[in-house]
Amino acid sequence: MTFSSLLLQQTINGLSLGAMYALLALGFTLIYGILELINFAHFNVFMIGSFVALWVLQGFGLSGQAIVLTGLPLVGVLVAAFAVTMGGCGLLGVAIERVTLRPLRNVTGPAAMITTIGVSYILFNIVLLITSAQTMNFPNPLPPLQWNVGGAVVTLQELLIWGVAPILMLGLWAFVQKSRLGKAMRATAQDPEAARMMGVEVDKVVMTAFFLGSALAGAGGMIFGLYYNFTSFLIGFTAGLRAFTAAVLGGIGNVPGAMVGGILIGLIEAYSGQFIATEWADVIIFSILVLVLVFRPSGLFGRVAPTKS
């Protein structure tokens, strides 16, 4: 393989990973934007998402790579799996907020953040127990199609990811920009007290943020399974940390920032894996994060100066 085809191949890989990180990063950013809370439970909501998707696909009689679907059945199964996974994870996120975080809403300090770490470990251990710590083979109903593009290979999985992730992100973007509840979310993020005095019910806004963020994490989890063809109770930590980095890199609280940050982290991971060494990928990712934060503490898209009032 020539250098340019390697570069192209890693760009393809990086965009796929990046789409997954971006979906996951959006959840961090949505919740941070509204509650100024870093939700570490998000790591394992993502992990659970991959298992929900696994169980749904198994429910359709799929296992491993043995059964391949095409046409309408394939589309139907994928849509159903994404819908159930996202809905389930969304509700899980809402439940986490309702049960563990709302009682702490007016408590200042790190109590709520520490709680999310605790919740994260609870989710982690539940799945550990259910799966007996085994790595699971993720059903892949996609036909093994692939295309040669300029010396690089694009698989059907990757095309699927490139289709699904932007649709979800555009959907989120439109919701936040145009819908009544989305505007209430933005208003609450910018001035919670003023939003409340316009009649915005903060609890509803917080619930919406948790639902949407967790649903996107679920979609990310399913994409992880389809991309790597496996899942395990361990996947939340690495992917979650990288996605969190992506959110900070883009400017936490900033929706487009999380999308761009996710793609960047995906590309960095792919390039450094190819051209340096896989073991160095995280070192490079976090070094770039440190550099960005030194020179732009509020992230690439973060607000540098407070707006005048």
Added chain:
Amino acid sequence: MLLEFKDIDTYYGDLHVLKKVNYAIEEGEIVSLLGGNACGKSTTMKTIMGVVRPVRGTVIFDGKPIEKLPTAERVKRGIAPVLEARRLFPRMTVFENLEMGAYLRARGPEFDEDLERVYSLFPRVKERRNQIAGTLSGGEQQMVAMGRALMARPRLLCMDEPSMGLSPIFVEQVFDIIQQINKQGTTIFMVEQNANMALQIAHRAYVLQTGQVVLSGNAADLRRDPMIREAYLGEMQVPVT
């Protein structure tokens, strides 16, 4: 009576902010609340809006007690705030800020009517409707803040320091518009540091000192009151020697 405070006591932690405060505001009035810093003026506004809950006492709006109702319910019943220091949503457009004012109301002919009303009161707001609110000047932001409150079609407008930080020309405009809004039928309860201007447009006023109402009455009478003249209108009494 449109709004009444009956023996309201409000605390911030251990700090006793409002002490057995009574107000009574008639429909159609402009009532001004005067007082120095940290005397409980803003707490009064927050108590009306339900952001701060009184420990004792009753707040009555339109004949019904509201002190236990959530803020959204109060907005629904017709109370809208113009907050201290404007408090626009700085990264939303002017139009989106106005929409947030009408958050609890459905879109439709009434919404369009109110939007037209706001645009005719504040032509500048119409010109700037697609601009990001945080980039407007202080005076323009004040107009948006007032427009935003009007979008709730309130019966009672609670204004916290509408003239703060504005240039003298804007201050006069703002007070003119407050009078216009009042003539169109909205009752106004206004906290104001600029006692001179406030007493010119208000029908009545209350004077708050360290959480207690120390004086109240007609604006015209208060303007002549020696204590008011000294403390709030900036007129020193020269001791006769």
